[in-house]
Structure formats: structure tokens, C-alpha cells
Amino acid sequence: MKPFRYEQPADMTSAITMMLGEPHAAYLAGGTNLVDLMKVEVATPDVLIDVRTLTSDQIEDLPGGGLRIGAAVSNSEIAADRRVRRDYSMLSQAILAGASYQLRNWATAGGNLLQRTRCAYFQDVEMPCNKREPGTGCSALQGHHRDLAIIGHSPSCVATFPSDMAVALAALDAVVRVQRLDGERMIPLTEFHRLPEDTPERDNVLERGELITAIDLPPFAAKSAYRKIRDRASYAFALVSVAAALEIADGVIKDVRIALGGVAHKPWRAWEAERLLRGLAPTEEHFRVAAEAELAQARPLRDNGFKVPLARNVIVRVLSDLAEVGQ
Structure with missing residues (x-):
């Protein structure tokens, strides 16, 4: 070191x-x-x-409803909070699906959003990696990429963002509060992380010196769940994960939220699938058509094409469970 x-x-x-x-x-x-x-x-x-001691380590109720999670709150404290478990169950489930008890006890909310990729080539200083050293190339393109991106990648980088928590936050329309010398700015979680394009070394939109102070969760009442598919039962990153929420009224889908993990350089909000589902009856067929429409933009690599049907099936299963279809 x-x-x-x-x-x-x-x-x-x-x-x-x-x-x-x-x-x-x-x-x-x-x-x-x-x-x-x-x-x-x-x-x-x-x-x-x-x-760590400069930002809040508390979870506070917001005046108009919702919660404010201080940047220094541990992942374990978020997952265990009764308000999170009651009103934002996908977030609690996502955190418990990641890392180990020891890491969750020490890792912070703000730091979770700033994780770097777990691509093996990024972590090996002997191998070319545009994210670690811009301009050297992406070893994963022709190398080991089974667990890497199928959506939104570029010739510069095919890495995926590793956080489980951030996938749930993307589905919840969370907002990241950031402090700078001239004041505060708020960044929607869906806009906080970047796709690689030609500058994969930049994981997010933070400017030099900006400090995450809190994460705001808007009021939320829909049923929600988080499902993570991985190679082993614990302490493994997602091949595909789905954070989903569903609100049904008068037999049709009033609101739906879907975010994917393990498929892109950022938590992937499934805007197209959501658009197609609103106003429809909650059926497996509708869920499948919407999932396929979202994944039509996927560009799998040589060895990770299996992620496309896997993501489709997980989306359908999670939404079907929330809608209690076929139960």
C-alpha cells in the first residue's frame, strides 16, 4: 500500500x-x-x-412524509430500521442480500453509492483497464466477461456497478443530497451514476470536492421486493437483480417501479417496461411483454447472453409475486 x-x-x-x-x-x-x-x-x-463524523448518522422522518438517511448511517442500521422494513421493504431486502454482516455494520450509506466496479481487470494493475488507466483498453471485451454488462456498455468499458442498495434506491426515486462550498444540490439517484461512454473512469456525476450528506426517500406505499440471482448463496455480486414495486387499483396497474442490477455500469431503471405496464391488468403475459421490450436494447457479449432471458424471467417472477398472480 x-x-x-x-x-x-x-x-x-x-x-x-x-x-x-x-x-x-x-x-x-x-x-x-x-x-x-x-x-x-x-x-x-x-x-x-x-x-464519517461530519455527516448525519441518523434516519429522520421528513415533514411531508418519506425518510432522510444520513450519509454516515451504516448499511445494517438502514436494513433494520422499522420504517424502512415497513414502507421500503425492497431497500431492506437489497441491503441484506449484499456483503456480509461485518461489512454491513461498517459500510455507510454514502459510501455504498461510491463503490467502484468489481471487474477483475479493474482490480488487477497488471492488466489494461480504461477505468483504472484511461486509454489502455478494456481487457474484459475479449477476456472474462460472463458477469459483466449487457446494457449501456461501450467499447471503452463493460463493467457493472456492484451495489444492491443503489438498485433499490433507483426504483424508489431516491434523491442524493450533496454539499459543496457554494451550497447544496440534489441529484436524483437515477442520474447519479454514469454509463461508461468514452470516460469510464468517471463512475458518477459528482464534481471535485462534493460530499454526499444524505439520501432522501419520497413517500412510498406500494408493495415492493428485491430479488438477487448470483452464483452462490451469499457474499457474491449479482448476475442479475431486480428491485420492483407494484400498485394495483380496480384491477389494473396504477404504478410500477422496476430497476435492474448486475446488467449495466449503473443501476438500470426499466423505464420502457414501466411505461408499457401502467394501465394494464397485472398478468404474467403483460409482465413478460414489458420485460422483453425493456431488454430489446441489450447487447450481450460472447459469454453473457444468458443474462437476457435470466433478467426477463426474474422481472416476470418478482412482479407476479407482488401481484399474487398464479397463487
Whole structure:
């Protein structure tokens, strides 16, 4: 591990100012991903700026309904919160499907959104990787890519975003609150992460120095669920995951939310499938047609074409379970 300097600023303004003045600095909260990358020298910051105590570690009720999750709240605390389990069950299920008890106890809400890809070539400094070193090429294109992207990838990068929590947040229309020196800005979770295009080294839309302070969840009443398909029962990243919610009134679908994990460089909101389903009867056939329409844009690679029917089937199964079709 490359030597680094450790700083504990007194407040957010000091932390942001410090970050802006240090070209090779990084914020540190739980560090469950960053420290791992530092150990293999994929991440080599000169300065670590500890921000864990600078942002809220509480989950608060919002005045108009909904919840505000402080950036320093642990993943375990989010999953166990009675309000999250009652009103946002897909979020609790998604968090419990990821990592281990030990990691969830230390990982933070803000840090979860900033995870880097788990692509094997990104983590191997001996291999070309545009995300780690722009312009060197993407080894996964012709190499091992069974678990990588089928939607939204580019010739520069076919990596997937690893978070389970972020997939549920995308379906919930969560908003990320970000602090900067000149004030605060709010970023919809669906717009927070980027597709790779020609700049895969940029995972998200944060600007230098910006600090995540909280995640806002709007009021939500629909039934929801999270389903994760992986190679082993625990401590594995998703091949495909689905966060879905369904609201039915008078025998038709009033509202539906669908987000996919394990298929793209960001949590993938299935806007087309949602558009097609609203106003229809909740049947397996309608769910299947909508899933196929969403996945028509998939461009699988040599070894991951199985993800297309897998994603379709998981979407259909989750929505059918929520609608209690065939039960």
C-alpha cells in the first residue's frame, strides 16, 4: 500500500476545502471498498480525509412524509430500521442480500453509492483497464466477461456497478443530497451514476470536492421486493437483480417501479417496461411483454447472453409475486 496522510477536518467546509486543495485526496467514511483498492494499489490517494463524523448518522422522518438517511448511517442500521422494513421493504431486502454482516455494520450509506466496479481487470494493475488507466483498453471485451454488462456498455468499458442498495434506491426515486462550498444540490439517484461512454473512469456525476450528506426517500406505499440471482448463496455480486414495486387499483396497474442490477455500469431503471405496464391488468403475459421490450436494447457479449432471458424471467417472477398472480 502506498503511504498516505490521514486528516480529520472539524467540519464539512474544512473537508471540502481540503479536498479541493489536494489533487490526489479521497474522502474516507467506512472505507470497506476504498481500503481494499488501496491495498492492491488500484486506488493510491496521497491524503485520506475522514468524513464519517461530519455527516448525519441518523434516519429522520421528513415533514411531508418519506425518510432522510444520513450519509454516515451504516448499511445494517438502514436494513433494520422499522420504517424502512415497513414502507421500503425492497431497500431492506437489497441491503441484506449484499456483503456480509461485518461489512454491513461498517459500510455507510454514502459510501455504498461510491463503490467502484468489481471487474477483475479493474482490480488487477497488471492488466489494461480504461477505468483504472484511461486509454489502455478494456481487457474484459475479449477476456472474462460472463458477469459483466449487457446494457449501456461501450467499447471503452463493460463493467457493472456492484451495489444492491443503489438498485433499490433507483426504483424508489431516491434523491442524493450533496454539499459543496457554494451550497447544496440534489441529484436524483437515477442520474447519479454514469454509463461508461468514452470516460469510464468517471463512475458518477459528482464534481471535485462534493460530499454526499444524505439520501432522501419520497413517500412510498406500494408493495415492493428485491430479488438477487448470483452464483452462490451469499457474499457474491449479482448476475442479475431486480428491485420492483407494484400498485394495483380496480384491477389494473396504477404504478410500477422496476430497476435492474448486475446488467449495466449503473443501476438500470426499466423505464420502457414501466411505461408499457401502467394501465394494464397485472398478468404474467403483460409482465413478460414489458420485460422483453425493456431488454430489446441489450447487447450481450460472447459469454453473457444468458443474462437476457435470466433478467426477463426474474422481472416476470418478482412482479407476479407482488401481484399474487398464479397463487
